[in-house]
Amino acid sequence: MRAARLGLAAFHCRRHVEHKARHGSHWHGTYSAAELKPYLAAATSYVRLRVESDRFIKAALNAVALLLEEAGHTEIATRLKGMSANRRARIALARLRVAGVKPERFVIIELAVSALIEEDPGSHRTKEFRTVQIAKALHRLASGTHKRWPFVDHQGRHHQTELHAFPRSSGPVLRLIGRAVEQQCEWVVEKHLSAVLALKVKRYGRHPTLRAAGVG
Secondary structure, X not given: OOOOXXXXXXXXXXXXXXXXXXXXXXXXXXXXXXXXXXXXXXXXXXXXXXXXXXXXXXXXXXXXXXXXXXXXXXOOHHXXXXXXXHHHHHHHHHHHHHOOOOXXXXXXXXXXXXXXXXXXXXOXXXXXXXXXXXXXXXXXXXXXXXXXXXXXOOOOOEEXXXXXXXXXXXXHHHHHHHHHHHHHHHHHHHHHHHHHHHHHHXXXXXXXXXXXXXXX
């Protein structure tokens, strides 16, 4: 971009810079729900068995609950333009709270994303990529504003007008959301990641790339 005088990036073109803003990597895309599914299932089983007995999981759940409570009020997606990244990140967390997403789900997603990145040999193992992937997985749970207004036309027929507005899933907001959650869950990942990954492998097998290569 700098050589072409189209920006400040010294080693990447605009397309790759925008790709990193959206996905956390210049080249690796966001993991799909299908790719995350077995890791989420394993993490869910693991966490729910230990939610009352493990001090690290309990501490993370309490910390995430406080994070959500302190996020403040929500705002409809069409009014986010012009707000700071910090404010938009807090609104995104508040939207998750209002949608009924429990702290347990945050911890499960943290473990599942970390396990997938750990096992996938083609993953981009940087902190920023993991941060963004965690935020992306959370963002999918309550990503926009959805409103419906019923009305009756001049012939007496009933209709419905709908509004579906989605905030931009890119840039510093994703980093702020992911870092906030990672900070509360770092000890859970440190203590339990290897066990969650072992449970996933036991139940669902190795990552497809490893199976294709004959590993495990």
